Amino acid sequence: MTGMTAHDVEHADIRSAVGEICRGFGDPYWRAVDQAKRYPVEFVDALTKAGWLAALIPEEYGGSGLGVGEASVVLEEIQRQGGNAAACHAQMYVMGTLLRHGSEEQKRMYLPRIASGELRLQAFGVTEPTAGSETTRIQTMAVRHGDRYIVNGQKIWTSRFLQSDLMLLLARTTPYDELDDKTKGLSVFLVDIKVAGDAIEARPIDTMINHNTNELFIRDLAIPAQNLIGQEGMGFRYILDGWNAERILIGAECIGDARWFIERAVAYAKRRIVFGRAIGQNQGVALPLARAHANTEAADLMRWKAARLFDAGTSCGPEANMAKLLASEASWEAANVCLDTHGGFGFATEYDVERKFRETRLYTVAPINNNLVLAYVAQHVLGLPKSY
């Protein structure tokens, strides 16, 4: 450990312990759940039991109180070992809105049970069919009647709804036209999915990856007023707060993916003999791998810059967004290079490259499209006129 800081040692501990769990769920496991489009419940259970998904919950509420930097190492390691953390990463960070803006009573009631895994809070109903990235235009309406709100509307791309006990829901509490400040008028609610019953109809959306996502139809859903998180009308601000953490964590997953692609490609390029020599000896194979590696390392620097700012409580919007942008581009580049290196074999499911290829493609689009990251940087960092 010579030359390592105490912080590095801790990261090594995290990598080693998470890696040990991941080795119990190797390529055949992920291939099988992918082919069956099945939720990787055994993997998620193992991760939950060992406390990894409660990493960000403070110790006083039953978690381990780690920073986003450390939590990002957990997700990076899962991807690096060939797994798919998207199945459960939200259990780590969706609770952040509750933690930062919920009342003490709400936190005491829910966080310890989320930390133990008894309650799964890994769905957040935000996006709507008619208001993609323009969140302030959402139409799902929550109207207060006495001590409860009645909600009607529709959500789309609500991931892991069927694998959750609780969901955070963003709904309009003031009509758009009545607002001077269009960023207000939205509120966040904690929804108990079992209690909601038939008031929420979930229709799973079949996608090109094994990702459990849904369209939700909400009809006369009654939510007790005590389940409002923070102040009415401030919901958009609250979810913005959570986005930076999400960007950093997803960025780390991309770094893990990129490293998986490069390691697999390098190993294959060394052992695949064509025309009497390893294909990795050909610069047409080697140089794209070297470039993918360099871009991954560069993106990782931005990921760590963002994570350190976040954990120091410093504003990090530009860095968190750029980390997600650069890391998702690096993982997509590495995915393509890995597929090219494998040639036809890259398309064979037994090599796992095509599965990871499909999975990592998601991150240039979600949770935010990279074009919107660029628009944000152009406007908020460079001071250019708003483009939309």
Added chain:
Amino acid sequence: MKLLVCVKQVPDSTVRVKVAGDQKAIVPEGVTWAISPYDEYAIELALEHKDANPGTTVGVITVGPPRARDALRQALAMGCDDATLVTGADVETLGGLATARALAKVVDEVTPDLVLCGKQASDDDQGFVGQALAETLGWPHVAIVTKFVASDGGTEIWKEVEGGHEVWKASGPAVLTVQKSQKDPRYPSLPGIMKAKKKEIPEKDLASLGADLGGPSVEIRAMEPPPARKAGRVMKDGDPKALAAELAKLLRDEARVL
């Protein structure tokens, strides 16, 4: 109940070990070390008892070089309460009997109700230390154990036998050597890792224990890696029918699998 689990740090089962130049040891460089798998089952058995009986304490001990501290740290992260490292000069070449005698000295001091060991270590597969420890202590020993429960005035111990199990009973302290059981050893948890980092692991000097480290021992005279596998034969040119007949002949006469 006070439980003490004896563990050995061995090369991880996924590591490809290399034989050193003198052919008497393996090359330690590049080896990932781990708790021997049967010892992990012993830890799991002890921790399950602790889960069901909150008053239970689980200590863990190893006789080994300083790197074996990592194995103890791992056991603490799984949920063991305390750990002890016995180390000193020549500890890596210590024989099984001397190891058992050193462990017995610590057992005398700790006075556990039960001592658990894996039934054998995955490096030398001798299956010796647990039984030698029982003999040194003058305690009864039960082998191939998959379960134990405290009962009136003692411990009921499940011992695996072909097609089933026997239930033995120990009225006092005993040494159990543990078999693989249905429940896999738990992963170290994040809170466990954080707690384990804060715990001190006291070190005992092997030479100062007062154990007789001499006596009969075994010496490794030579080690050799398994022979390299011969390359397979590919049959692809020719009439499929003739190839099939040739293959059947080879499988029968050469490979002798038919």
